[in-house]
Amino acid sequence: MGEETVGNKMIVLKDYVKGFPKESDLLLETSDTQLRVPDGCDGAVFVKNLYLSCDPYMRGRMSKLEGSYIDSFTLTGFGVCKVVDSTHPNFKKGDLVRGMTGWEEYSLIKSAEGLSKIQHTDVPLSYYTGILGMPGTTAYCGFYEVCSPKKGDTVFISAASGAVGQLVGQFAKLFGCYVVGSAGSKDKVDLLKNKFGFDEAFNYKEEPDLNAALKRYFPDGIDIYFENVGGKMLDAVLLNMKLYGRIAVCGMISQYNLEELEGVKNLFLLVVKRIRMEGFIVFDYAHLYPKYLEMVLPLIKQGKIVYVEDIVEGLENAPNALIGLFSGRNVGKQVVVVARE
Amino acid sequence: MGEETVGNKMIVLKDYVKGFPKESDLLLETSDTQLRVPDGCDGAVFVKNLYLSCDPYMRGRMSKLEGSYIDSFTLTGFGVCKVVDSTHPNFKKGDLVRGMTGWEEYSLIKSAEGLSKIQHTDVPLSYYTGILGMPGTTAYCGFYEVCSPKKGDTVFISAASGAVGQLVGQFAKLFGCYVVGSAGSKDKVDLLKNKFGFDEAFNYKEEPDLNAALKRYFPDGIDIYFENVGGKMLDAVLLNMKLYGRIAVCGMISQYNLEELEGVKNLFLLVVKRIRMEGFIVFDYAHLYPKYLEMVLPLIKQGKIVYVEDIVEGLENAPNALIGLFSGRNVGKQVVVVARE
Numbered sequence: 129m130g131e132e133t134v135g136n137k138m139i140v141l142k143d144y145v146k147g148f149p150k151e152s153d154l155l156l157e158t159s160d161t162q163l164r165v166p167d168g169c170d171g172a173v174f175v176k177n178l179y180l181s182c183d184p185y186m187r188g189r190m191s192k193l194e195g196s197y198i199d200s201f202t203l204t205g206f207g208v209c210k211v212v213d214s215t216h217p218n219f220k221k222g223d224l225v226r227g228m229t230g231w232e233e234y235s236l237i238k239s240a241e242g243l244s245k246i247q248h249t250d251v252p253l254s255y256y257t258g259i260l261g262m263p264g265t266t267a268y269c270g271f272y273e274v275c276s277p278k279k280g281d282t283v284f285i286s287a288a289s290g291a292v293g294q295l296v297g298q299f300a301k302l303f304g305c306y307v308v309g310s311a312g313s314k315d316k317v318d319l320l321k322n323k324f325g326f327d328e329a330f331n332y333k334e335e336p337d338l339n340a341a342l343k344r345y346f347p348d349g350i351d352i353y354f355e356n357v358g359g360k361m362l363d364a365v366l367l368n369m370k371l372y373g374r375i376a377v378c379g380m381i382s383q384y385n386l387e388e389l390e391g392v393k394n395l396f397l398l399v400v401k402r403i404r405m406e407g408f409i410v411f412d413y414a415h416l417y418p419k420y421l422e423m424v425l426p427l428i429k430q431g432k433i434v435y436v437e438d439i440v441e442g443l444e445n446a447p448n449a450l451i452g453l454f455s456g457r458n459v460g461k462q463v464v465v466v467a468r469e
Numbered sequence: 470m471g472e473e474t475v476g477n478k479m480i481v482l483k484d485y486v487k488g489f490p491k492e493s494d495l496l497l498e499t500s501d502t503q504l505r506v507p508d509g510c511d512g513a514v515f516v517k518n519l520y521l522s523c524d525p526y527m528r529g530r531m532s533k534l535e536g537s538y539i540d541s542f543t544l545t546g547f548g549v550c551k552v553v554d555s556t557h558p559n560f561k562k563g564d565l566v567r568g569m570t571g572w573e574e575y576s577l578i579k580s581a582e583g584l585s586k587i588q589h590t591d592v593p594l595s596y597y598t599g600i601l602g603m604p605g606t607t608a609y610c611g612f613y614e615v616c617s618p619k620k621g622d623t624v625f626i627s628a629a630s631g632a633v634g635q636l637v638g639q640f641a642k643l644f645g646c647y648v649v650g651s652a653g654s655k656d657k658v659d660l661l662k663n664k665f666g667f668d669e670a671f672n673y674k675e676e677p678d679l680n681a682a683l684k685r686y687f688p689d690g691i692d693i694y695f696e697n698v699g700g701k702m703l704d705a706v707l708l709n710m711k712l713y714g715r716i717a718v719c720g721m722i723s724q725y726n727l728e729e730l731e732g733v734k735n736l737f738l739l740v741v742k743r744i745r746m747e748g749f750i751v752f753d754y755a756h757l758y759p760k761y762l763e764m765v766l767p768l769i770k771q772g773k774i775v776y777v778e779d780i781v782e783g784l785e786n787a788p789n790a791l792i793g794l795f796s797g798r799n800v801g802k803q804v805v806v807v808a809r810e
Contacts, residue, residue: 358736380737391732395699396721398748405746407739 136161137443138232141203145190148385148454153190154203154447161234164213173219173240175209177229178469180443181257182450182462183291187384203231208246208256210469216240224249226256231446233466248421251428252437258291258461259424259435262410266378267295268420269413271303274376274406275352279304282346284365287356287381288329289316289436291461296354297326298433305352308345310361312456319459323434338364349373357382359390366394366403375405385454436460477502478784479573482544486531489726489795494531495544495788502575505554512557514581516550518570519810521784522598523791523803524632528725544572549587549597551810557581565590567597572787574807589762592769593778599632599802600765600776603751607719608636609761610754612644615717615747616693620645623687625706628697628722629670630657630777632802637695638667639774646693649686651702653797660800664775679705690714698723700731707735707744716746726795777801 135158145153165174186205207229211219219225219240227243229235237243246256258264270292271277283300285293288309297320300307308328309320320329328345335341342350342364349370355362358380365375383389398405427433438458440449446464453462476499486494506515527546548570552560560566560581568584570576578584587597599605611633612618624641626634629650638661641648649669650661661670669686676682683691683705690711696703699721706716724730739746768774779799781790787805794803 362736377736377739379740383737389734389737391734392736393730393732395703395718395733396724396730398718398746399720399750401748402750402753403748405739407742407744409740409743412743 132163133160134163134234135159136232136234138230139203139443139446141190145187147387149187149190149451151447151451154450156444156447161236163234165215165236169215169236169238171216171240172214172236172238173211173216173225173243174213174234174236175225175229176212176234177207177209177232177466178224179208179254179257180229180231180446180464180466181206181261181263182446182453182458182464183262184379184381184384184453186450187454204228205231206257206262207466208253208261209235209243214240219243219245224253226261231443233443248425251425254437254439254463254465255428255435257463258437259295259428259433260421263291263461264295264424265413265417265420266410267292267299268424269410269416270354270376270378270408271296271299273413273416274408275354275374277303277305277352280306281351282306282349282370283308283352283354284342284346284350284368285309285354285356286332286361286365287311287379287456288326289319289324289460290356290458292378293354293356294320294324294436294460295433297324300352301325301327302427302432310341313459315459316456319436323436332361339367342368352376354378355380359383359392362392363394366392366397369397369401369403371401373401373403375403377405377407381454437463439463439465441465473504474501475504475575476500477573477575479571480544480784480787482531486528488728490528490531490792492788492792495791497785497788502577504575506556506577510556510577510579512581513555513577513579514552514557514560514566514584515554515575515577516566516570517553517575518548518550518573518807519565520549520595520598521570521572521787521805521807522547522602522604523787523794523799523805524603525720525722525725525794527791528795545569546572547598547603548807549594549602550576550584555581560584560586565594567602572784574784589766592766595778595780595804595806596769596776598804599778600636600769600774601762604632604802605636605765606754606758606761607751608633608640609765610751610757611695611717611719611749612637612640614754614757615749616695616715618644618646618693621647622692623647623690623711624649624693624695625683625687625691625709626650626695626697627673627702627706628652628720628797629667630660630665630801631697631799633719634695634697635661635665635777635801636774638665641693642666642668643768643773651682654800656800657797660777664777673702680708683709693717695719696721700724700733703733704735707733707738710738710742710744712742714742714744716744718746718748722795778804780804780806782806 211223224246225243310332317329320326359382552564565587566584651673661667694716700723
């Protein structure tokens, strides 16, 4: 069977993108592949891609952005895959793995060290692109390691119904915090309040004065801000932070498609309020993954943590799904199903 | 003698200030005072002011700035004073004290708890407005507590010849760091390199491209930025920070007189580079003052730390001295001598 040649559909980035990416920037192409690791390619695995993760950081690779932490141009991302062939001792045919893969039906992964075998399959496999993957670990280390939470802290989360935000809010609630989230539609706000158990939530698009909105929900100020959006929201949050507040900077999605970045004006309040503002990337906390799984798997099984996914079927719909992230069209974690097994 | 009535010259803020303060915003007035604590006023001291400290934070009280941490309107500041009369058990006539006082010849200080008796008088008394006062303690806690320095770190300091910056640079050098400072004139740059022992220094006014200037002095990037100015400099620094860099935010003097604050655009680099940016105020570290004195007094006496002051004689010249801070006219710590004893 290894010699069988099949057409491999793939999503190719046409050119560097400026401003908001369009579906036409991403082309569906097909090339032939054999379903095995090529001869002489040791330590590699050949996988069938099952679930692909759409993540905001992927915007960075589409442009030549100074300091971007993913190389530009190769359309790759986190995914859940099934091993078809392996020349790596740690992986064998049939293994389910998670890690960086190509946006295509089949991928040859030459540096298989970046892959992890999936051990727990009594949860939806797609969860390994979300709650059990990079976004989940991001929420975990961002909240517990960067935010320095204390019981009773007031917590604000922007982009709160997204892949990371919905978990930060639930973790903070379980920890004993007062939690408010912002999102960009009524449906998302309902989700925050009724599904994820946030104390309050608001639609930032309906708030002409973000400062006033935050004052409404945090009359005594914000201890912790989990920053996913940047720009105007950050300026409004700074006005409402408490003394000794902490801002964990996870992302700034409002800025990724702007050719001219918004300036943040209220940074002097970092001094006045003695605020610690800290950027972080989940890669630095990879060692915490086993500890995180140990915590979160029982919570999932007991229904104490829920996870909402926005699932799109078919690789051909992947470009549209990815681009939808930047207008906030997704409700919950955006996943593309390439194949179910 | 306590019944003697004298004219007390004082500096009065005429009205709230917008934009750059002008000398005419501050009036010299005289009112009569008796040289003693008034009857029935327990726990107070009446002092003769010797040295007054001109500090950038004082701009805040001149305007109605949201979140400013000093009450507006009363022109007060740190000073060195001699006790003339006291109804407080901790102070007696003839004591030298440092703390918050009025910008006037004589002050009645009703809450004497904020004053500290000066124990070491074998150094210039004016030092208690600078290296041995608030700016010194600010440099100490900012560098050692907030910057988390490591030997060999690359350190950048803006407003580096100022009351705080000159000390941060010298502390960092003694700690084994590579230290570069920016300042606003050739004289100051010379001071940084030749008097304070910075490795390099540059005049930011002669650098049309701050990013390029920083790249010249930090080809491998900046570990620690001691932030005194904000605005464009911060944006340029963000481009040049190393991974896991630390930014201690002490002040943002470039912004204090602007009616429209400059926006800082490169904050997403906090994420990319996992930077911790932390605002601090010296008040939170007051308990470290004895430890600081223990370290710094021998260094001063051994000539291992130097301190440059810009001393102006006479209360009538205080407004001009204070206003000069905001155009960077002072060279070193700006002090006003009201009386020498």
